[in-house]
Amino acid sequence: MPLSRDVVENINLSGGSFLGVSRGGAKTSEIVDSIQAxxxxMLFVIGGNGSHAGANAxxxxxxxxxxxxxxxxxPKTIDNDIxxxxxxxxxxxxxxEAQRAINSAYIEARSAYHGIGLVKLMGRSSGFIAMHASLSSGQIDVCLIPEVSFTLDGEHGVLRHLEHLLNTKGFCVVCxxxxxxxxLLQKSNATDASGNVILSDFGVHMQQKIKKHFKDIGVPADLKYIDPTYMVRAxxxxxxxxxxxTVLGQNAVHGAFAGFSGITSGVCNTHYVYLPITEVITTPKHVNPNSRMWHRCLTSTGQPDFH
Incomplete structure (x- = not known):
């Protein structure tokens, strides 16, 4: 595909990928055969942890x-986990964009008798989107992320807290x-084309648990479940x-022309830098449960420790 100035002009005005997206693909040796032929x-690889691992190979x-x-x-990933x-x-x-979904859930929950808004956001192993969207919206009562364990049932579980919120506020919003x-879910060993373990759908599980819980205790609850995954992505x-x-792309080109290889262009400690790919792919970045940012989120939601 030729990428002249005329071809790429204004592609920044729409979402998605002009080049297309994929998971998995050809073997490394076949890719390098094509590069050689x-x-x-110069090869520029745009993507998250999986794409960086491929670039390093x-x-x-x-x-x-x-x-x-x-x-x-x-580094291109909405999860912010590099x-x-x-x-x-x-x-x-x-x-x-996630805030739009949260605001919709808030309006629906507030407008209904015993309304509950449930929003599932992206974040396989890192809860940065959920944490930041919850904190910035100021409308979330419970935020659940992969890095922080919790229980759903029992005296100190999430479901009992939702009961409390309905009794005191009359509605609640969960992210x-x-x-x-x-x-809390049945584990699966199935993987996608990139080798990632296919996760069980916690959003749907949470939806079912909330409905069953309030039905069992005889309390009416009007649950609205919103999954804006592809709206957020696209x-x-x-x-x-x-x-x-723009800056990361320009820096990547400068690095390639300078003869660097096996690096990624990023922002570290407020500085634009080149980092060895081998270092950034050792593990995904996670939310630190002891960080000020997570505790700011907890202060905003007012949620207890669900244990």
Missing amino acids: RRID IHEECRKRKLKVSVVAV LFMDKTFGFDTAVE VAEGAGQD CRANASDAILC
């Missing part, structure tokens, strides 16, 4: 073959990350992300 000397294969190819990654990065582009836009509560980048991805 086409005499490509390509970089190592090129080194093994002694090819003069610069392999440079650009190690050492202050922020990845797509995250700010995702949080902003859950998709990877939250996996220890919208146009906001101004903050547009600037960030």
Whole structure:
């Protein structure tokens, strides 16, 4: 696909990917065979942890073959879960769009008798979107993320707290990350094309548990479940992300022309930097349950420790 200035002009005005997206794909050796056959000397890999791992594998294969190819990654993931990065582009836009879903859930819950709004947001192993969207909206009563364990049942469980909220406020709004509560669900060994374990749907599980709980105790509850996953992913980048991805892209090109390879272009400790891909793929970045940001979120929601 030719990427001339005329072709790419104004592609920033819409969401999605101009190049297309995929999971899995060809073997590393076949990719490098194609790079060698086409005499490509610069490869830019845009994506999250999986894409960075793939970029590193390509970089190592090129080194093994002694090819003069610069392999440079650009961190793009709305989950904001790449190690050492202050922020990845797509995250700010995702949080902003997630607030629309939260606001809809809030309006629905507040308008109904014993209304409960339940919003599931993206975040397989990291709850950054759920935490930031909850904190920025100021409308969430319970935020559940993968990094913090909790119980649903029992005297100190989430469901009992929802009872309390309905009795005192008359309504409540709950935000859950998709990877939250996996220890409460039946585990699956199935994987997707990228080798990621396919998670059980905690949002649907939570929906069913809430309905059953209030039915069992004879209390009417009007539950509205909202899953804005693809609305959050597919919208146009906001101004903050547009600037960030422009700078990261430019820096990636500068790095490649300088002869660097096996690096990623990012922001670390407020500075634009190059980082070795091998370092950032060791583990995903997680929300620190002892961090000020998580405790700010807890202060905003007013939720107790669900144990």
